[in-house]
Amino acid sequence: MSQPLCLDAEIYLAVLSALPDAVVVADLGGALLFCNAAAETLLPGGIAGLGGSGDRPDYQVLDQQQWPLVPSELPLGRVLAGQHLHNEEFILAVGHPHQTHWVACSGSLSSGMALLTLRDISAAKQQEASLVQQAFYDPLTGLPNRHLFVDRLGQALACAQDNPQRVMALLVIGLERFKLINDNLGHQVGDEMLVELGTRLQAQVGPDNAVARLGGDEFAILLDNLTSYASAIALTETIHAMVQQPFGLQQVSVNASIGVAFGAKTYQSAFDWLRDADAAMDQVKDHPDRAWQVFDSSLRVQKDLRLQTEVDLRQAIDRGELRLHYQPIVTISNEEIRGFEALVRWQHPTRGLLMPGEFIDVAEASGLIIPLGWWVLTEACRQMQVWTEQYPAMAEFTVSVNMSSKQFSQQHLVEKIQKILLNTGFVANRLKIELTEGVLIDHSDSIIATLQQIRALGIKLLVDDFGTGYSSLSYLHRFPFDCLKIDRSFIENADQDFEKLEILQSVVRLAWNLGLDVVAEGVETSRHHAQLKALRCELGQGYLYSRPLAPDAVEAMMAKKAALLSDLPTVTRPA
Numbered sequence: 028m029s030q031p032l033c034l035d036a037e038i039y040l041a042v043l044s045a046l047p048d049a050v051v052v053a054d055l056g057g058a059l060l061f062c063n064a065a066a067e068t069l070l071p072g073g074i075a076g077l078g079g080s081g082d083r084p085d086y087q088v089l090d091q092q093q094w095p096l097v098p099s100e101l102p103l104g105r106v107l108a109g110q111h112l113h114n115e116e117f118i119l120a121v122g123h124p125h126q127t128h129w130v131a132c133s134g135s136l137s138s139g140m141a142l143l144t145l146r147d148i149s150a151a152k153q154q155e156a157s158l159v160q161q162a163f164y165d166p167l168t169g170l171p172n173r174h175l176f177v178d179r180l181g182q183a184l185a186c187a188q189d190n191p192q193r194v195m196a197l198l199v200i201g202l203e204r205f206k207l208i209n210d211n212l213g214h215q216v217g218d219e220m221l222v223e224l225g226t227r228l229q230a231q232v233g234p235d236n237a238v239a240r241l242g243g244d245e246f247a248i249l250l251d252n253l254t255s256y257a258s259a260i261a262l263t264e265t266i267h268a269m270v271q272q273p274f275g276l277q278q279v280s281v282n283a284s285i286g287v288a289f290g291a292k293t294y295q296s297a298f299d300w301l302r303d304a305d306a307a308m309d310q311v312k313d314h315p316d317r318a319w320q321v322f323d324s325s326l327r328v329q330k331d332l333r334l335q336t337e338v339d340l341r342q343a344i345d346r347g348e349l350r351l352h353y354q355p356i357v358t359i360s361n362e363e364i365r366g367f368e369a370l371v372r373w374q375h376p377t378r379g380l381l382m383p384g385e386f387i388d389v390a391e392a393s394g395l396i397i398p399l400g401w402w403v404l405t406e407a408c409r410q411m412q413v414w415t416e417q418y419p420a421m422a423e424f425t426v427s428v429n430m431s432s433k434q435f436s437q438q439h440l441v442e443k444i445q446k447i448l449l450n451t452g453f454v455a456n457r458l459k460i461e462l463t464e465g466v467l468i469d470h471s472d473s474i475i476a477t478l479q480q481i482r483a484l485g486i487k488l489l490v491d492d493f494g495t496g497y498s499s500l501s502y503l504h505r506f507p508f509d510c511l512k513i514d515r516s517f518i519e520n521a522d523q524d525f526e527k528l529e530i531l532q533s534v535v536r537l538a539w540n541l542g543l544d545v546v547a548e549g550v551e552t553s554r555h556h557a558q559l560k561a562l563r564c565e566l567g568q569g570y571l572y573s574r575p576l577a578p579d580a581v582e583a584m585m586a587k588k589a590a591l592l593s594d595l596p597t598v599t600r601p602a
């Protein structure tokens with residue numbers, strides 16, 4: 028009879044020994060009765076470290092935050108005290124220097140013995156950690172991502188409930204023209220810059236303040252426990268200066284726009300807080316002379332208005348709410364009209380006639396500038412063709428149309444322009460396209476061919492607002508332009524500001540040397556006119572000659588000219 032029992036015990040022992048989990052059996056005094064091979068490996072030196080008896084072992088049990096457990100918390104001790112453990116997670120720190128294992132521990136009293144099993148869950152924990160890393164951290168910089176950061180903001184707001192005096196500032200930092208760095212120096216340089224920036228930001232604000240990468244070129248910082256609002260602003264200025272320090276081997280520098288929103292009392296929700304800091308940052312982007320902006324509620328009103336404008340603008344084209352006004356461009360020497368610039372307006376159903384300053388930014392940011400731009404080009408060509416047939420005096424008039432960089436970088440641009448000319452019957456050599464310097468800088472490598480193709484159709488190309496960009500003179504000879512439009516700011520004070528006059532003079536001379544026409548924008552006074560005439564600037568545009576005119580005003584003007592039997596009309600100046 029004893030034979031089978033003995034065999035059973037051997038089988039049990041063999042099975043227990045082969046188990047990957049550590050199995051420990053102790054008597055009610057905590058002395059070891061049995062442990063399998065896995066337990067011997069996992070628990071070098073015995074079970075005293077778990078709360079059993081015996082010598083000091085070669086490991087320590089830590090909680091999930093890596094704090095050593097106090098004796099009353101040790102798992103075997105708790106089982107001996109009658110507790111039932113089910114998959115409780117601990118860390119075993121084994122050896123010197125120690126190696127850590129995550130273990131899931133289960134145990135209970137049975138037949139007057141304490142039974143404990145420990146499963147090594149280190150691999151699963153590692154996998155979990157890497158999933159957390161992927162879900163909550165930015166893979167490039169290793170900083171918390173937007174999800175985690177929003178969570179931290181929420182925690183900070185919750186803590187601040189008990190301490191309403193606490194000053195916290197949320198900074199959202201956006202880099203200016205970061206895309207240019209990626210496009211011109213390559214993504215690797217861009218990436219290195221972002222990593223370096225993350226490190227700099229964290230070093231600047233210290234480990235107690237959370238830094239995150241929200242995405243793309245946007246970072247955020249939560250400044251916690253500030254002493255005053257002034258200290259937050261001082262730190263914001265330091266951070267702004269620090270971002271501007273050159274990066275890497277190439278010594279690339281960027282500018283940053285920083286939006287600040289003060290937290291604690293004002294916010295219930297992390298999302299609202301972040302939204303407001305974002306709105307403040309957008310405000311800085313719209314004002315290049317500013318480095319930072321603190322959110323105030325008027326910005327929220329502005330942001331809501333922008334959003335509403337975007338929603339309305341989406342429908343404006345289909346609903347036929349866009350209009351074109353035409354501002355005459357004249358020969359300065361005799362004030363005869365040579366053509367018009369077509370300028371878009373929006374007949375908003377409730378807000379009245381809106382000027383481009385009230386919606387072009389929104390159109391640019393939302394991409395609506397593309398359909399808007401195609402509508403403008405089509406309408407300008409259509410209207411000019413109608414007038415050409417109606418008024419013989421307009422047969423040579425040109426029309427200038429503004430084109431945004433987004434529209435310019437569209438595919439099949441040249442074919443689309445060609446199609447519009449074909450459909451409207453307007454001739455290419457009376458069409459001028461105005462581009463700003465930004466277009467040239469963003470795509471300097473690929474655009475020359477497109478410009479040449481447009482020009483090959485017979486269309487003239489103009490640089491608009493010349494002098495307001497940053498590489499004004501250097502690129503001119505590289506691009507096939509026909510005309511420079513000197514920005515209004517140079518004309519404005521040229522009669523009082525000698526430096527402005529000098530610049531104006533040299534731009535006119537430069538244009539001559541390059542074989543380009545010049546249009547002076549913003550001619551408002553007779554003095555401007557006289558000065559430009561003296562400089563022998565050929566063409567002018569401005570309120571002195573005429574404001575932009577609605578189509579019926581153009582028609583009235585042309586009808587009046589026709590009645591006076593003048594073939595080359597001049598604009599009647601206001602008294």
Ligand code: C2E
Nearest residue numbers: 370371382383384403429430431549550551568569570575
């Ligand atoms: P821009 O292309 O430089 O157009 C000239 C702007 O200067 C026009 O403003 C015109 O009304 C204004 N202006 C003309 N003469 C004078 C003057 O003597 N004094 C002053 N103070 N201003 C003068 P507007 O119509 O408000 O257009 C502003 C800007 O909006 C335009 O500047 C252009 O950049 C943009 N824009 C207008 N229409 C379009 C369009 O169809 N497409 C695109 N992409 N942009 C457009």
Ligand code: MG
Nearest residue numbers: 368429461491
């Ligand atoms: Mg223009």
Ligand code: MG
Nearest residue numbers: 491492512548
């Ligand atoms: Mg302009």
